[in-house]
Amino acid sequence: MQDLPRKVGLAALLAAAVAAAAPAPRRTFTPWDGTPPPPPPPSKDLFEQGARVYRGACLGCHGEKGDGQGREGKLLAIPPRDFITVNCISRSTPSGSLPTPADLFRSIRRGFKPSVGMPAFTFLSDREVWAVIAHLTTLSPRWKSEPVPPPIEIPPPPRRTPELVKAGEAVYRATGCAACHGEEGKGDGPSAAALTYDNGKPIPPANFWRPEDFKGGTRPGDVFRTLTTGMDGTPMPAFGEVLTAEQRWQLAFWIISLGEQAVRGPQASR
Numbered sequence: 352m353q354d355l356p357r358k359v360g361l362a363a364l365l366a367a368a369v370a371a372a373a374p375a376p377r378r379t380f381t382p383w384d385g386t387p388p389p390p391p392p393p394s395k396d397l398f399e400q401g402a403r404v405y406r407g408a409c410l411g412c413h414g415e416k417g418d419g420q421g422r423e424g425k426l427l428a429i430p431p432r433d434f435i436t437v438n439c440i441s442r443s444t445p446s447g448s449l450p451t452p453a454d455l456f457r458s459i460r461r462g463f464k465p466s467v468g469m470p471a472f473t474f475l476s477d478r479e480v481w482a483v484i485a486h487l488t489t490l491s492p493r494w495k496s497e498p499v500p501p502p503i504e505i506p507p508p509p510r511r512t513p514e515l516v517k518a519g520e521a522v523y524r525a526t527g528c529a530a531c532h533g534e535e536g537k538g539d540g541p542s543a544a545a546l547t548y549d550n551g552k553p554i555p556p557a558n559f560w561r562p563e564d565f566k567g568g569t570r571p572g573d574v575f576r577t578l579t580t581g582m583d584g585t586p587m588p589a590f591g592e593v594l595t596a597e598q599r600w601q602l603a604f605w606i607i608s609l610g611e612q613a614v615r616g617p618q619a620s621r
């Protein structure tokens with residue numbers, strides 16, 4: 352109490368006492384692969400906070416209206432996503448659908464590989480992330496006219512065995528993935544050079560030997576989800592209706608095994 356100036360009014364003293372008795376809620380910073388606390392209920396405060404965070408941290412790239420035409424955004428080789436069309440690359444919902452709020456939370460926290468240019472926003476509190484997500488939903492009429500479908504079901508993964516990984520390679524060859532991703536999954540297939548984003552800029556197919564570049568995450572369930580829902584706004588198709596869940600798990604484990612070999616050598620992932 353000795354720090355208090357001499358002439359504080361009774362009201363200020365009381366306010367200080369109340370504040371000390373009921374500390375502000377703790378600011379939490381859930382990592383991208385954790386489970387965030389539920390979003391706060393929508394309120395004027397939340398939307399105003401979201402607009403502030405957006406102006407400070409996102410507008411330069413994604414643009415004031417969310418059209419991806421911010422001053423810095425225009426200079427990037429990979430265009431920032433357009434929050435008006437809301438074609439999302441990292442979604443747990445079926446192809447063409449809006450993402451879930453948790454999908455957006457994951458993308459904002461994780462960011463996109465350094466060569467893409469979107470940093471991982473680890474310094475925003477969970478509430479600030481939810482607030483900026485609330486702001487994103489004001490940028491497109493889609494959020495008013497379309498329901499967000501429930502996330503796809505991710506069945507429990509099968510036990511990983513050498514046979515399962517090998518089966519994944521066979522599915523890869525039989526499904527035509529190599530046309531884009533190349534015989535060895537290095538992103539250098541015959542069609543690779545001609546591929547573009549929905550706005551016409553070139554897009555390289557993923558190189559499975561560089562999993563640190565994956566946009567949707569590298570855990571088995573992340574790769575399974577990406578294979579199931581595809582990456583909207585890019586040429587990466589959704590395979591949820593083309594391949595069985597078993598085949599998608601086999602593929603996911605084969606792809607993960609290549610990343611492990613890249614780090615630890617050929618014997619790493621049998």
Ligand code: HEC
Nearest residue numbers: 408409412429430431432439440441458463467468469483
């Ligand atoms: C330095 C530029 C930059 C800044 C700053 C930036 N972004 Fe991005 N953001 C990008 C780029 C580029 C992409 C496109 C990634 C891609 O297509 O590979 C992107 C993509 C996204 C996506 C798309 C996810 C998906 O599934 O398609 C979301 C959501 C997003 N940003 C939210 C934000 C939010 C919220 C902020 C501010 C807190 C922000 N970004 C700040 C550059 C930026």
Ligand code: HEC
Nearest residue numbers: 526527528531555556557565566567568577585586587602
């Ligand atoms: C028509 C070309 C094309 C075909 C066919 C294709 N992909 Fe892709 N794939 C892409 C492109 C382009 C990207 C990069 C998207 C991006 O960076 O936004 C990609 C990205 C990926 C990623 C990276 C996911 C991430 O989180 O960044 C995986 C894994 C993947 N593809 C697996 C496959 C598998 C397995 C098949 C076959 C079952 C397949 N792809 C078929 C074009 C294709």
